[in-house]
Amino acid sequence: MTQLHFVGPWDLDARLPVLPAPGTAPVVLIESRAKSSALPFHKQKLVLVLSAMRHFAAELRAAGHDVELVNARSYVDGLREVAARRGARSIAVMEPREWGLSQALRKAEAEGVLPPLVRHDDGGPGSHFVFTRAEAVGWAAGRKELRMDLFYAFARKKTGLFMDDKGKPLGGKFSFDADNREPPGDERPPPHRGTAPDAITQGAIDDVRRWGHGWGQLEGFDWPVSRQDALDELERFFAERAGLFGRYQDAMIEGEPYLWHTRIGAAMNLGLLRPIEVLERIVTAHRDGMPLAAAEGLLRQILGWREYVRAMYWLRMPAMRSANALGAKRPLPVFYWEPERTEMRCVRSAAEQVRRTGYAHHIQRLMVLGNFALLAGLDPLAVSHWFWAGFVDAYEWVELPNVHGMALFADDGFTTKPYAASGAYIHRMSDHCGGCRFDPKRRTGPDACPFNPLFWSFLVRHRERFGRHPRLGALYRTWERFAETERAAILTSADAVLAGLTPAEAYRFDDDRC
Ligand code: SF4
Numbered sequence: 001m002t003q004l005h006f007v008g009p010w011d012l013d014a015r016l017p018v019l020p021a022p023g024t025a026p027v028v029l030i031e032s033r034a035k036s037s038a039l040p041f042h043k044q045k046l047v048l049v050l051s052a053m054r055h056f057a058a059e060l061r062a063a064g065h066d067v068e069l070v071n072a073r074s075y076v077d078g079l080r081e082v083a084a085r086r087g088a089r090s091i092a093v094m095e096p097r098e099w100g101l102s103q104a105l106r107k108a109e110a111e112g113v114l115p116p117l118v119r120h121d122d123g124g125p126g127s128h129f130v131f132t133r134a135e136a137v138g139w140a141a142g143r144k145e146l147r148m149d150l151f152y153a154f155a156r157k158k159t160g161l162f163m164d165d166k167g168k169p170l171g172g173k174f175s176f177d178a179d180n181r182e183p184p185g186d187e188r189p190p191p192h193r194g195t196a197p198d199a200i201t202q203g204a205i206d207d208v209r210r211w212g213h214g215w216g217q218l219e220g221f222d223w224p225v226s227r228q229d230a231l232d233e234l235e236r237f238f239a240e241r242a243g244l245f246g247r248y249q250d251a252m253i254e255g256e257p258y259l260w261h262t263r264i265g266a267a268m269n270l271g272l273l274r275p276i277e278v279l280e281r282i283v284t285a286h287r288d289g290m291p292l293a294a295a296e297g298l299l300r301q302i303l304g305w306r307e308y309v310r311a312m313y314w315l316r317m318p319a320m321r322s323a324n325a326l327g328a329k330r331p332l333p334v335f336y337w338e339p340e341r342t343e344m345r346c347v348r349s350a351a352e353q354v355r356r357t358g359y360a361h362h363i364q365r366l367m368v369l370g371n372f373a374l375l376a377g378l379d380p381l382a383v384s385h386w387f388w389a390g391f392v393d394a395y396e397w398v399e400l401p402n403v404h405g406m407a408l409f410a411d412d413g414f415t416t417k418p419y420a421a422s423g424a425y426i427h428r429m430s431d432h433c434g435g436c437r438f439d440p441k442r443r444t445g446p447d448a449c450p451f452n453p454l455f456w457s458f459l460v461r462h463r464e465r466f467g468r469h470p471r472l473g474a475l476y477r478t479w480e481r482f483a484e485t486e487r488a489a490i491l492t493s494a495d496a497v498l499a500g501l502t503p504a505e506a507y508r509f510d511d512d513r514c
Contacts, residue, residue: 003118004028004088006079008101009035009049010395011094012056013227013271014063016127017120018094022064026086029053030078031071038513039389040337042216043208044223044358048392050204051197051225052270058200059226075101075514076108083115090115095122095133098396099317100512129307130159130275136311146413149175151311152304161279162286162299175300176246176293183429184251189259190240194222195229215337215389216355223266223358223392230267234278237262238285246294250363252346252430257353261361262298265393268306275302301362309401316401316411321511323404323411324380326418326462331503332382336369341502344450345436346426347372358392363429365391370407371421375454376498377461380410385509396511417471420458423449444489450497456487457494 005020005027019027031053036046057069072078083091091114096102108114123129123136131139139154140146153174156163162170197205201221209218224230237245241260248260267273279302286295313320335342339351350364360369365387373383384403388394405414427433427440433449443452459466459475466472479487 002026002086002088003090003092004079004083004086004115005092006030007056007060008075008094008096009053010097010128010269011271012052013128013274014056014059016094016271018092019060019065020092022060023066025066026082026088027060027065027067028079028082029057029067029069030075031069032073032075032078032514033071034074035514036211037213038511039385039509040213040215040507041389042354042358042392043214043218044216044221045389045392045394046208046211046214047201047204047218047221048223048225048266048358049270050207051201052272054200054204055226074104076104076113079114080108088115090118092118092120094120094128097122097128098514099313100396101514103512104514123310125276126274128271128274129310130155130279130303131307131311133314136307137315139311140315146312146315147415148304148308151308152300155303155307159279159303161283161303162296171292171296174296176296177300179293180246180249180297181429182247182251184248184253184431187244187248188253189244189256192258193236194263195224195233197221201225216358220356224264224272227272230264230272233267234262234264234273234281237264238281238290242285242290242294242298244294246291246297249294249297250367250429252350252361252364252368252426252432254345254349254431254435257357257359257361259361263359266358268302269393269395269398275306278302306398309405310397312401312405312411312414313397316413320400320404320411321381321384325410325412326377326408326465328374328377328408328410329379330377330498330501332373332378332386333376333501334504335502336386337504343437344372345438346430346432349432354390358390360391365402366407366419367421367425367429370403371419371425372451372454374408374418374420375451375458376501377458378408380404380408382504383408417466417469420455421451422455423451426451444486444493446496448493453490453493454497456490460491 003025005018005025007027007029011018057067060067068082070078070082079091105117109117121132124132139151156169156174164170205221224233245260264273282295282299336351339348339355342348346368350360350368354360384400387399387403388396404410409418423440433440438449439447440449442448467476
């Protein structure tokens with residue numbers, strides 16, 4: 001009985017259980033036109049996914065697999081057509097990473113559009129995530145608090161990674177975050193070396209150029225598109241950047257998009273690298289001298305954050321999409337898409353970098369682009385779509401929890417307080433403010449850094465919710481100590497910033513189009 005084996009665009013790993021023995025059954029990969037046009041995706045992201053799928057199809061063929069790579073209106077259309085042509089009685093799939101495809105496959109199976117599906121977990125030994133989906137979601141059962149640090153402690157104990165032989169965390173604590181927050185110094189990262197496009201990638205670039213849709217700069221594409229490229233990128237990181245990764249993990253330097261970060265997130269999210277092999281490589285690097293704080297910081301991104309957001313996604317979907325705990329409604333300002341239309345140097349620099357490369361590191365995402373959105377009360381779903389569209393490593397399972405849960409406090413179970421910060425934080429952690437037309441020390445008037453009045457007006461707007469919060473109470477007491485005229489001037493300045501925001505043009509989107 002013929003079984004068709006569907007390799008999703010995130011399943012590009014020849015060792016996944018969804019694949020048959022070479023030559024024993026047909027394998028299908030699908031380029032979905034509906035998915036590629038569901039949002040104004042970054043052109044480099046479109047190239048990345050296309051090129052990685054085409055490389056993977058070639059790799060499978062070379063290993064003796066019977067592979068079809070089809071272009072179809074949607075994943076379901078493509079599967080239906082190939083299943084019918086091949087006489088397939090069932091289709092083997094990895095559990096899809098995103099809600100939309102998961103639901104579309106379920107519906108098509110229930111309605112008899114597709115033959116029965118044989119599902120493989122997308123987590124657990126030998127898969128995309130360290131934990132099975134049931135283990136990840138099951139962690140939450142019966143817990144009142146679902147914070148990342150609790151999940152991370154669970155993950156460390158469960159895997160034994162960075163634990164000593166007495167069952168205690170290496171170095172006596174789970175997180176060395178406090179050691180990883182140095183502002184930029186005189187050091188500069190080594191010159192960036194990416195992956196030069198080969199003939200397959202050039203073909204994908206030509207296709208995306210011909211399509212004519214998408215956002216961002218196509219030129220300069222240098223993301224890893226195959227497993228070998230991804231392994232090379234990982235080793236370059238350990239050879240050239242790992243030593244200072246921790247110290248400058250949160251720093252921002254004008255004109256330096258990658259600093260000491262890894263650039264492997266996009267490859268991991270396509271299946272080109274498995275999380276467990278990256279985690280084991282970190283353990284080896286630490287044994288070979290990578291400082292504990294740096295190694296633990298990187299381990300936490302993968303074993304902590306990555307696994308945690310995926311658990312929260314499946315726990316909270318589909319409600320997470322409409323979560324809006326702070327009632328934020330303001331449309332996305334145009335400068336997220338057209339960075340030259342803001343004078344805020346930090347925001348312009350981060351958004352321009354995303355437009356040029358499809359990438360910004362976690363502090364640019366959280367404390368600049370996300371922080372502005374939080375303080376200005378931007379509509380969470382609009383912000384979430386921008387992140388989903390603009391970043392080469394973003395898929396709904398990763399960006400929705402990060403945007404709604406972490407950056408915007410829209411789904412309020414993730415953190416005990418919002419990540420709200422004034423311009424002082426950005427001033428301390430970056431070199432942006434020196435060349436900015438605004439003054440990071442002023443909180444009123446046309447020259448005040450917009451983050452400052454917005455920060456205070458955010459606190460005032462949400463006083464009922466945060467006024468008695470143990471870690472925010474001191475800020476409210478500071479506010480009360482300002483003279484009444486100062487308070488009024490701050491709120492007037494905040495209103496002027498908000499009134500000056502030009503909304504982006506509405507665009508069509510469909511979260512479930514795939
Ligand atoms: Fe950003 Fe304010 Fe600094 Fe300008 S002054 S770069 S707006 S933090």
